[in-house]
Amino acid sequence: MFMDSEYYDEQFQKIRFSNEELDSVRFYDCTFTDCDFGETFFRDCKFSGCRFANCNLNQIKVVDCQFSQASFTECKCVGINWTEAIWPKMVMPGALVFEECTLNHSTFIGLALPQCILRKCMARNVDFREADLAKAIFSSTDFSESLFGETNLTGADFSHAANYRIDPNGNRISGATFMLPEAISLLYCMDIQLKEE
Template structure:
């Protein structure tokens, strides 16, 4: 449903669009769906996405300076390697990630409270100085993810795997861990658990 506002699109579906060639035409998308779209190296700076869904999209080297994701924008099956989410606008930020590849993504110094990561690969992701309070890492692979001065209060790591978090260098008040996952907390102490 297109409207007469040149910088606003509502309830549109984009399928197999190559936005690396044809740039985003407007600055605000509301309740739009993007399926199998390529955003490689696309400059999405200052674009606002309200309640949008991205399915099987490629975000390689995308630029997200002051980009807004609000009203539960959802990413499903997306390739988001090396994306600097820490450049996004945090005001009313609301994102859910399902089955995404977020390896080398940066959340450095970013506030992503209560975000849902479900069955995602977050290998080598950077959560340094981030506030991930209330975040759920459901069935996520956090191999080599960096947690340094991270606020992880009430964060749910129970089904996450391969993480190493030094409890002396992060805030983990009321964070949730499985018995098997406790090994990732004691790794910093160079002790052997058998």
């Protein structure tokens, strides 16, 4: 399927490459549309400026892979351990963009992903502990059972986001945007009583 070691500005459509392995292939400014990569093992691959639309990426492995300015729209990205990828020491803002994606059961522990975007996504049971997500956009995303702890959420936008449980004492939330009534959840961990009239 992928016979070359590098691809530039290629358009890949309706590729079926699930349960496969792909080693040391570089993709620059490529577009993947309606592709199935479910449970594929990517090792030492690079995706720079690439766009994924309506793709199945459930349970892919991204061992030693690199992502830069990669965007995902209406993709299934369930069960991905993003910490297995290689992230640059010099942080690049906006390295990952997810729009209307399913990210359930994924892991971003300790990653520096400032200004990343999760817009209109399903992010249930996702681990964001110790991650740097400063100025991230999380609007209209469902965070049911997701974990935040020692997470940098400075200036993050949670407009219309739902079901998040964020301890203000255990996370950095200065300048972050929240909306009522969901923002009341920030009080649940403070050992206080909330009463309605």
